[in-house]
Amino acid sequence: MLKWIAIPAVSLLAMLPTASNAQLACAISTTTVNALQAKLAIVVALPDQNGGLFKPNEMWSAIVDRTGKLCSVITSSPDAWPGSRAIAIAKATTANGFSNNKLALSTANLYAPTQPGGSLYGLNNSNPFNPVFQPQNSGIGFVPGGVITFGGGVALYQSGQIIGGLGVSGDTSCADHAISYRMRHDAGLDGIPGGVGLNGSDNILYAAVGTTPTGFEHPHCLGPTVDVTP
Numbered sequence: 001m002l003k004w005i006a007i008p009a010v011s012l013l014a015m016l017p018t019a020s021n022a023q024l025a026c027a028i029s030t031t032t033v034n035a036l037q038a039k040l041a042i043v044v045a046l047p048d049q050n051g052g053l054f055k056p057n058e059m060w061s062a063i064v065d066r067t068g069k070l071c072s073v074i075t076s077s078p079d080a081w082p083g084s085r086a087i088a089i090a091k092a093t094t095a096n097g098f099s100n101n102k103l104a105l106s107t108a109n110l111y112a113p114t115q116p117g118g119s120l121y122g123l124n125n126s127n128p129f130n131p132v133f134q135p136q137n138s139g140i141g142f143v144p145g146g147v148i149t150f151g152g153g154v155a156l157y158q159s160g161q162i163i164g165g166l167g168v169s170g171d172t173s174c175a176d177h178a179i180s181y182r183m184r185h186d187a188g189l190d191g192i193p194g195g196v197g198l199n200g201s202d203n204i205l206y207a208a209v210g211t212t213p214t215g216f217e218h219p220h221c222l223g224p225t226v227d228v229t230p
Contacts, residue, residue, distance in 0.1 A: 023140075023141035023142060024069055024141050024142075025141065026063075026065050026069055026070075026071035026072075026140075026141065027065040027066060027067065027069070027163070027164075028063065028065045028071050028156075028163055028164050032158070032163075032187075032189075033063055033071050033072050034072075035187055036063060036156075036166065036183060036184070036187040036189060037061060037063065037072055037074050039182070039183040039186045039187055040059060040061045040074065040076050040168070040179070040183060041076060042186070043057075043179050043182045043183050043186070044056040044057040044058075044059055044076050044179065046182075048226055049175070050171070050175040050178035050179050050182070050226055051172070051174050051175050051178055051221070051226030052171035052172055052174075052175030052176075052178075052179075053171055053172060053175070053222065054170075054171055056076065056077075057076070057170060057171045057175060057179060058075075058076060058077035058079055058080040058081070058170050058171070059075065059076045059077070059080055059084070059088075059168050059169065059170035059171065059176070059179060060073065060074070060075050060076075060080055060081075060084045060085045060087070060088040060168065060169050060170055061073070061074050061075075061076070061088060061166070061167070061168045061179075061180075061183070062085075062088040062089040062091070062092045062166070062167045062168075063092055063156075063164060063165070063166055063167075064089070064092045064093050064096050064143075064164050064165050064167075065096075065163065065164040066096065066162060066163055066164050067143065068093055068096065068097065068143040068144075068145065069141060069142065069143055070089060070092075070133070070139045070140050070141065070142060070143070070144055071140070071164070072140070073085060073088065073089060073139070073140070075170075076170075077170075080170045081169075081170055082136075084169035084170040085134075085136065085169075086129055086133075086134055086144075086146065087146075087148055087152070087167070087169035088152070088167040088168055088169040088170075089129070089133070089139065089144050089146055089167060090129050090144075090145070090146025090147060090148045090153075090167065091107050091146075091148045091152045091153030091165075091167025091168070091169060091176070091180075092153055092164070092165040092166055092167030093127070093143075093144065093145060093146050093147070093153075093165060093167070094107050094110070094146065094147050094148050094149065094153050094165070094167070095107055095153035095154050095155045095165035095166070095167065096155055096156075096162070096164050096165030097127065097147075097165070098110070099155035099162055099165070099192075099202075100162060101160070101161060101162055101193060102193055102194075103193060103194060103195060103196070104154075104155045104157070104162075104192035104193060104194070104195045104201075104202040105155070105195060105196065105202060106151070106153060106154045106155070106177065106180075106181075106195070106197060106202040106203070106204065107148055107149055107150060107151060107152055107153035107154075107167070107177075108150065108151035108152070108153075108173070108177045108197070108202075108203075108204040108205075108218045109195065109196055109197050109202060109204075109205070109216040109218075110123065110149040110150075110216075111149055111150050111151070111213055111216075111217070111218040111219070112207075112213040112214055112215055112216055112217045112218070113215075113216065114149040115213070120149075123147060123149060124147050124148075124149055125147075126147055127145045127146065127147050128145060128146065128147075129144055129145050129146030129147075130142075130143075130144050130145050130146075148167070150173040150176075150218065151173035151174055151176050151177030151204055151218055152167055152168050152169050152173055152176030152177050152179075152180055153165060153166065153167040153168075153180060154166050154177075154180045154181055154184050154190075154202060155192065155202070156184060156189045157189055157190065157191045157192050157193075158189055158191070159191075160191060160193075163189075166180050166183060166184055166189075167180065168180045168183070172221035172222055173218075173221060174204065174218070174220065174221035174226070175221070175226070177204045177218075177228065178204075178226050178228045181203060181204075181228045182228065196215075196216040197216060203228060204218050204228065205217050205218060206218060206219070206220055206227075207219055207220070
């Protein structure tokens with residue numbers, strides 16, 4: 001005979017992260033975090049719209065440190081998609097989590113290998129986003145997790161060492177990549193060791209129009225896709 005055990009709500013609440021038992025300082029300096037996030041307002045206003053749907057692009061931008069702790073999450077518009085907040089955090093987490101001092105992988109590079117039949121199929125289920133940190137203004141100093149395998153996340157490098165990840169979301173995944181890639185470059189945090197993307201970098205590598213992405217390619221998006229160059 002099955003028996004149900006009632007767990008008091010207060011016990012469940014006690015299991016959730018709180019500022020007193022889990023919050024830690026971000027390992028990236030406040031100066032670096034603020035300088036990088038300041039680039040968002042500049043990049044979303046570029047005349048090519050970063051190849052996106054909106055002008056200016058309406059984005060969320062998130063930064064995590066090397067341990068995955070959320071350092072900052074901001075938005076460029078009060079009308080940015082609410083669901084993109086968690087996606088931006090997960091993109092930053094993904095780029096940081098699967099890059100190191102030998103190889104940088106942007107989330108755009110992970111599109112093809114994570115499709116059914118790909119060598120990394122199932123990666124999206126490996127580090128789920130913690131819904132506790134879904135509400136706006138939550139998660140700073142904690143590790144929200146999350147894996148996203150389409151454009152918008154890049155690893156951050158300083159003095160030849162990886163220090164964390166940047167993720168942006170709020171437009172097409174192609175525009176998201178363009179914005180994160182440009183923000184990182186403008187902040188001087190793009191000294192990557194090499195990658196599997198365009199020209200041996202972690203830049204987005206587009207599959208030919210009408211073909212299925214293979215290797216580390218990414219599909220084109222709706223709208224005028226932008227080939228990003230620093």
